[in-house]
Amino acid sequence: MDFSLILELFGLSIAAALIAGFVVPWIGSYLYLRRTSFYGLALPQLAATGVACGFAVMPWWVDHVGIGDLELAAALEDTHAAMNYHLGWASLFTMGGLAVMLLIGRRSGSEVAHVAGAFVIASACTVLFAHASPMGEIFVHELLRGEILAVGVHELETLAAVLGLSFIVLLWLQNDFILVSYDRETAQVLGKRVGAFEAGLALIVAASVAAGTMTVGPVVLFGLLVLPPIAARPFARSIPHFLWLASGFGLLGTALGIWASFQWDLPLGPCVVLACALSTLPGWIATLVRK
């Protein structure tokens, strides 16, 4: 295995995976602490549904709305235009789905059931939308399979910009996000705009999931949102310690997954997820020993 050749050919994909490997677990830690990790399953699937829907309506969209004055064939070939177009659909489905789940699920008192329902519906819709577009079917199949070797410069830039901004905001307002998540009423009494912080957190999660799903696929997003926080919690002594540990486990799992993928010629996405799953073992063992 010649790593210099691999870096030359797949450097952008590896960089995208490593950026996601570091930032997504940080976001997933908030889902974990708020006991809403199940959103980490439903949201990437909704983003994938958005991408598939984008492919299904693309011919109509090109004719009636337009994608940078391009013809259908050219729009499909132009990675820059296609990325922006699909990112719009992924964001629309992720944010729309999140808003609907929060509004209906919380009011009816069966949030988990509604999120599970959204996941199933999104999965079915992804398959049906993809079926309506031959090009979409191939793309979505690769996305779901976790093939992330075809990341271009624009995709990497978009992912880095969205995740970078999300990370900065989370770091910047860490105390407020933690306080609002941990003790909503005290935050309110202390004069915090609780609704604004909760909406901001939901927006960060949705935007990151949409951009992440477009680039590294839903399976990797599932894994990075859910597994590193599980791995980190048994060793965490404070909130900052927990957040950095989760990101560290995510980065380590991603690096290990990349290595395994090239070493044994396996799809990159599933390798990253399984490597992250391996990183949860020390925590389980530590918990068992302590008991």
Place this chain on the structure above:
Amino acid sequence: MTPILEARDFTFGYDGVAVVAGDKLTMEPGQVLGIAGPNGSGKSTLFRGLLGLIPAMTGTVVCNTPAIGYVPQKEVLDELYPFSAVEVVEMGGYGSLLGWRRLTREQKDRAHACLERVQLPEVAKKAYSSLSGGQRQRVLLARALMVKPKLMMLDEPTSGVDAKAARVIMDLILRLAEEENLAVGIVSHRLQDLQRAANVGVWVDEGRAHVGAAGILEQGERRAYGRVESQGDA
């Protein structure tokens, strides 16, 4: 004396449905207000309304201080968060922080001083989730002190702790109220704790808040029990 908190002709409720109403309720420095009533009477709704967590449907609630120390029920705080005891106390200082700013050295020292005031300096570095119920309650008291409060509101501070720990907590609240000249509001279902601490009572029953001297709590309970017994006899 200007009251710290004043509510007049108030009604509190949820989704347009009135739960509890009253005529006049004031809280002044040094005063300990005990709120009690049967289950489902609306005492928690009254408490939340006075705190400003829910808006008044009618009437006015005027709070003349931003320095409110709030002690929630310890059960509502999730053990999943890996906080040490002193980190929970430090949260009381977050109200004065904006954005990226972190607590100053002085504020961090104050968090340790607040833990000493509730006689728990030794648990500062321990995981909050590993503490006993009584210790957690005192840590939350310390957090409320971080605000440098003029008004302290406590939601069931002795629930889920044994009688000895409950006594320690109530003694502590009384001592702090006296030393800091605080206005204190306590909602509790443990009447004997309230009777010992409160100098003003609010008995909430059938959606109505009756304000009077502390003795009103015992009278209210006797009436409520009498009603239950007569319903049982019938």
